[in-house]
Amino acid sequence: MRLAVVSPFIDCRHGTERAIAELLLRLSRKPDCEVHLYSQRVEGLAVAHPGFAGSRDSGAIIWHKVPSLPGPHLVRFLAWLLLNSVFRVWDSWVRGLRFDLVLSPGINCLDADVVIVHALFLRLQELARKEDLASAASPRFLQRLHRRCYYALLAWLERRVYADSRVSLAAVSQRTAKLLSEHFQRQDVRVIPNGVDTSQLSPSARSALRAQARRRRGFQESDFVLLLIGNDWRVKGLETILRAMSALRELPLRLIVAGDDSPEPFREMAHSLGIFDRCRFEASRQDVLDFYGAADLYVSPSREDSFGMPVAEAMATGLPAIASILAGVSSLLHDGVDCFLLHDPLDAKTLATMIRTLYEKPEWYGRMGQAAAKASLEWTWDRNAMDVWELLKDAAGRQRPAPARNH
Numbered sequence: 001m002r003l004a005v006v007s008p009f010i011d012c013r014h015g016t017e018r019a020i021a022e023l024l025l026r027l028s029r030k031p032d033c034e035v036h037l038y039s040q041r042v043e044g045l046a047v048a049h050p051g052f053a054g055s056r057d058s059g060a061i062i063w064h065k066v067p068s069l070p071g072p073h074l075v076r077f078l079a080w081l082l083l084n085s086v087f088r089v090w091d092s093w094v095r096g097l098r099f100d101l102v103l104s105p106g107i108n109c110l111d112a113d114v115v116i117v118h119a120l121f122l123r124l125q126e127l128a129r130k131e132d133l134a135s136a137a138s139p140r141f142l143q144r145l146h147r148r149c150y151y152a153l154l155a156w157l158e159r160r161v162y163a164d165s166r167v168s169l170a171a172v173s174q175r176t177a178k179l180l181s182e183h184f185q186r187q188d189v190r191v192i193p194n195g196v197d198t199s200q201l202s203p204s205a206r207s208a209l210r211a212q213a214r215r216r217r218g219f220q221e222s223d224f225v226l227l228l229i230g231n232d233w234r235v236k237g238l239e240t241i242l243r244a245m246s247a248l249r250e251l252p253l254r255l256i257v258a259g260d261d262s263p264e265p266f267r268e269m270a271h272s273l274g275i276f277d278r279c280r281f282e283a284s285r286q287d288v289l290d291f292y293g294a295a296d297l298y299v300s301p302s303r304e305d306s307f308g309m310p311v312a313e314a315m316a317t318g319l320p321a322i323a324s325i326l327a328g329v330s331s332l333l334h335d336g337v338d339c340f341l342l343h344d345p346l347d348a349k350t351l352a353t354m355i356r357t358l359y360e361k362p363e364w365y366g367r368m369g370q371a372a373a374k375a376s377l378e379w380t381w382d383r384n385a386m387d388v389w390e391l392l393k394d395a396a397g398r399q400r401p402a403p404a405r406n407h
Helices: 015-028 073-093 121-130 141-162 174-184 203-216 238-246 264-273 289-294 309-316 328-332 348-360 362-376 381-399
Strands: 002-006 034-039 061-065 101-105 114-117 168-171 224-229 253-258 279-282 297-300 321-324 340-342
Touching: 002 015, 002 073, 015 034, 015 061, 015 101, 015 309, 015 381, 034 073, 061 073, 073 141, 101 381, 114 141, 114 381, 121 141, 121 174, 141 174, 168 174, 168 381, 174 328, 203 289, 224 238, 224 289, 224 309, 238 253, 238 264, 238 348, 253 289, 264 279, 297 309, 297 348, 309 321, 309 328, 309 362, 321 328, 321 348, 340 348, 348 362
Parallel strands: 002 034, 002 101, 034 061, 101 114, 114 168, 224 253, 224 297, 253 279, 297 321, 321 340
Antiparallel strands: none
16 A cells, blocks of 8 residues: 655654654554655654655655745644645646555645544634634734644545545544534544654653753742643633632642743743743653653643643543543543543632642552553554555445446
């Protein structure tokens, strides 16, 4: 099977992109799968360039670099949508490179045969609409307007692509599959959860890094460090975390927020709540274990999250976690056993109670961490890749014409 994978960038610092990297590594090792990646940027993944002389069973991932254009995110996305299609058509017509299937993580092209849904922009658009639109004098007005236009475009494309029964869909969680059924009448969605690399993320690996990771950030051993990783911190529930910390000022709480978002509005909020000196805002990094090593508790009151990979990764390292029921990973968890589940992601009072419980009851904290690490052993990338491979084979079989019958 010759497979074209269309994704704007691949790295090991972001959830969806890390998931695709893990998948491609395993698909490329299959002797009957030839992987071609159309992407603007690739980091942390070994790739070969077009013209690679290796055989199909070499395990190479052929990277066709698609140029990127500067400008606002909406403009860059439209350019990406056009250019990756042009490059694939060129390779097909001029170089004779015919693909059996086109695989896309989300909306990256209009001709995908298989889409793995990692985020549903229709839901993000609904959340954006609920936010109070700032006045024209607000310095963030244009930023919010741009985001809403971007979400509206993606939501429109989702309606066009996901409602097409010829496109095979996989969802990273039961929650996402349910949303695809409700919004696009797709009852044939296959649920394929993300995995965790427990060979790298484990309680022993986290413990080995703990002292160094905390010392580098100036944390004391007595500090109780909360952690949130992700982009779009408003959707991830950072405001709820800050309000909960404000209600727990007597506790030695610290917070690490890691990801690619603008920290300014959250710094302002932390200032107004009197907890600014307890918060650290850091950029995402490939070595995510360093974040988990510095933390005592992962906190993720997401307002919307198709899966929530950092929750699963934190649990794999033995960190207790508090997750929102609006995160897809919550369907794999057991409230009060291997995690705490927050039913209302805006409920800072209940979140504060959960944080206090885990701080004041070390025996409960220890049991939950052990149960979390044990549960994560079932969430493997090998299982994820195996399930995606079966989906790809089924999709390829649907595209082949049925054999002629002998009369």
